[in-house]
Amino acid sequence: MPIFEFHCNDCGTDFEKLVFGSDPAVECPECHKTNCARLMSACNAKVGTKLTATSGGGGASCTGCAATSCSTCH
Numbered sequence: 001m002p003i004f005e006f007h008c009n010d011c012g013t014d015f016e017k018l019v020f021g022s023d024p025a026v027e028c029p030e031c032h033k034t035n036c037a038r039l040m041s042a043c044n045a046k047v048g049t050k051l052t053a054t055s056g057g058g059g060a061s062c063t064g065c066a067a068t069s070c071s072t073c074h
């Protein structure tokens, strides 16, 4: 079963959730908003896929890996 990491854009909580297929509305366990962006668990996943929000600042880099610059992605 695929477990994806999500980041809540409202309260900043990171959480993991089982997702079957493409779950359209992932709810934050803290604030129960659905303004959550899926973090790619692997850097080689397509970052070009539009996530929920780009307001977090930048957003172009891969937020799913531990590296800040994520130079291994590209």
Ligand SMILES: [Zn+2]
Pocket (backbone or CB within 6 Å): 008, 009, 010, 011, 012, 013, 028, 029, 030, 031, 032, 033
């Ligand atoms: Zn939240």
